[in-house]
Amino acid sequence: MEKQNQGKTDRRISKTKRAIRGALLHLMTEKEVEKITIKEVAELADVDRKTVYNYYDGVHSILDELENELMAGFEKAMENVEYGVENVYILFEALTNYLTANWDVCETLMKMEHNSRFIFNTIDFLHQKILLAIENLNFVPSDKQRLCASFITMGLFSVYREWFNSDRKQSLEELSKDVGRLVLNGLFSYL
Numbered sequence: 001m002e003k004q005n006q007g008k009t010d011r012r013i014s015k016t017k018r019a020i021r022g023a024l025l026h027l028m029t030e031k032e033v034e035k036i037t038i039k040e041v042a043e044l045a046d047v048d049r050k051t052v053y054n055y056y057d058g059v060h061s062i063l064d065e066l067e068n069e070l071m072a073g074f075e076k077a078m079e080n081v082e083y084g085v086e087n088v089y090i091l092f093e094a095l096t097n098y099l100t101a102n103w104d105v106c107e108t109l110m111k112m113e114h115n116s117r118f119i120f121n122t123i124d125f126l127h128q129k130i131l132l133a134i135e136n137l138n139f140v141p142s143d144k145q146r147l148c149a150s151f152i153t154m155g156l157f158s159v160y161r162e163w164f165n166s167d168r169k170q171s172l173e174e175l176s177k178d179v180g181r182l183v184l185n186g187l188f189s190y191l
Contacts, residue, residue, distance in 0.1 A: 019045040024062045025108050067118035070105050092176040110164035127153040
């Protein structure tokens with residue numbers, strides 16, 4: 001009986017936290033995070049301010065939890081990606097699939113005026129993965145690997161961020177294929 005009650009409590013907590021995080025994401029589409037108050041989050045989530053404070057220290061701790069969960073999921077989604085010249089598209093496909101599966105959060109964070117910790121962590125993580133992929137390419141000299149990885153990482157991130165902030169006439173899948181072709185063709189022509 002106690003385990004059943006614990007399950008109900010856990011579901012209620014999860015539901016409440018989802019409502020709070022959803023409220024923050026919604027408010028972030030309307031104004032900068034620094035201008036959002038716990039009172040606004042609580043009202044939109046249909047909970048008391050005290051309830052929000054039971055789980056979070058403030059607006060930034062809600063955002064931190066969102067970013068941490070998103071980053072952990074992103075890392076998990078990318079951990080089984082194989083690398084090599086013949087399957088470099090797998091990296092972009094995994095990224096595309098993750099962005100699609102976490103659309104609301106990614107879209108909001110990519111549109112933020114200020115750079116969030118999530119953006120910096122994503123860039124760092126992508127750089128590590130791209131560097132690993134490049135190290136596995138036999139045709140990239142070791143003294144050029146970091147340069148290529150940095151260039152590709154920042155270009156890739158910039159393209160995705162611009163796409164999120166555009167009218168999105170091109171699908172995410174098409175964009176990822178184009179980026180993959182640009183990366184491979186750029187590497188081949190550079191080297």
